[in-house]
Amino acid sequence: MSNLGFYQTLTTWSKRVGGPKKLVGMIAVGGYITLRFGEVGVKKGIKIIKNKVTKKNNIYRNKGMVYDVIADGKDGSGLAFCVGDKYKVLECDGDSILIEKLGDANNPYFVSRDFLASISDYK
DSSP states (O other): OOSOTHHHHHHHHHHHHTSHHHHHHHHHHHHHHHHHHHHHHHHHHHHHHHHHHHHHHHHHHTTTOEEEBOSOEEOTTSOEEOTTOEEEEEEEETTEEEEEETTOSSOOEEEEHHHHHHHBSOO
């Protein structure tokens, strides 16, 4: 067993690639490429996380808000709205929204986001 260790390995690799300058250049270029690919991956990951957080914040921004009904409408489960009615958003989950129709004793109701957008100023 030799006591040269890392030096022996380094000189062997240098001989294989054509000298120490080429070896150092290859290590530098390889490190640069690795760092750039890592940077691209991290930036893409940050962008995905920001988009998810922004989307989640937009959903929760509607919680607790009161909306005015601007068009008459009736959803598939028989819930009817007339112009001038008001409702409050309690929870949002995808397309389903839990609302409280103000002045109605049979609260709460689940309705679709598209239905609310068609009859009120809900976005």
